[in-house]
Amino acid sequence: MKTKLQSLCIGLALIAGVHQTTAQITNLGIAPVAGRQSVLYWPASSPTNYVLETVTNLSSTNWLTARTAFAVNAAEVTNAASSGFFRLMPTTTPAGMALIPAGWFTMGDTLDGEGDAIPTNIYVSAFVMAVNLVNYGLWTNVYAYATSHGYNFVDAGANGGTGTNYPVETVDWFDCVKWSNARSQQAGLTPCYYTDAGFTQAFTNGDSGTTVYQNLTVNGYRLPTEAEWEKAARGGGIGLRFPWGNLIHTNQAQYAACTSCYSYDLGPNSSPSGPSPVGSFDVNGYGLYDMAGNVFEWCWDWYGMPYGQPTTTNPTGAGPGSNFRVLRGGDWFNNAIGTRCATRVSGVNPDVAYYGIGFRCVRGL
Secondary structure (H helix, E strand, O other): OEEEEEOOOOOHHHHHHHHHHOOOOOOOEEEEEOOOEEEEEOOOOOOOOEEEEEEOOOOOOOOEEEEEOOOOOHHHOOOOOOOOEEEEEEOOOOOOEEEEOOEEEEEOOOOOOOOOOOOEEEEEOOEEEEOOOOEHHHHHHHHHHHHOOOOOOOOOOEEOOOOOOOEEEOOOHHHHHHHHHHHHHHOOOOOOEEOOOOOOOEOOOOOOOOOOEEOOOOOOOEOOOHHHHHHHHHOOOOOOOOOOOOOEOOOOOOOOOOOOOOOOEOOOOOOOOOOOOOOOOOOOOOOOOOOOOOOEEEEEEEOOOOOOOOOOEOOOOEOOOOOOEEEEOOOOOOOHHHHOOOOEEOOOOOOOOOOOEEOOOEEEO
């Protein structure tokens, strides 16, 4: 398998980048071709679960993912027009999850006068996200495991429809976090959530008033941070209202359409009586379903104004002085404005379990 790197520096900078990858893939090489071009290649027998990353300064930790490491061209490798370093990094994408590449993106927009989503440049490390919302079948499977292994839940969760493939609803933030820990343990992974800052006591019991600590260095299932959620929702798009563009239609998401309410709502007008089965609409640019509409999704972050982020690199939101956790994505009974990539929901306590609220999981790499 060969990958062409067009119009990039092919001298020592590229060689240095390749040198960094030899620990992961053997027999990696460079073949010069005409002009300022080269071909980066490795044996077809090598694993294909790698991504090509680039950086202009080797002292930086903010490697940018060019894209999945095949068919990369100059336009897709940002900040590397004149020089750059490259590496291939292994990524194993679990079944049912999609790779969200590392890199900078613009979080928020002011397309419709949002006052708490002022555009901010944010760097997010690569991670994987479930392609679907947690459905009722998966919820009940892990729930049964959890309750037989010392976990305690306040809410049992509700089926959003008549089959197991409808999203689970009526789950509060604390129960989603405990459930994620249980899913990690069931899968033989290290839990992410703890009741102590030293990460010695996994969070299995408690709800309102419990202080939860997040360990982002382990491989277990967890809720996305708000920045991770929005980067994933945008699917690689820049400055758009929705994952696919600036207009919305009822064949793209489950929401309450109102063509007279918003100029960007193409309708037709509708008042759904509940969510749709997960995966009923087209995927976004990262292969994710239901990033707009169906049910709201809990994020890790405390709600802050505008974002409450102390850093632009892998932010985790406002501190615990806030009263509310963030909800994203919109749901089946909200209008189009609630399904926008930048729309943030405030005023929801983390111990609230309500119809129209669900979640999906991510994992770090």
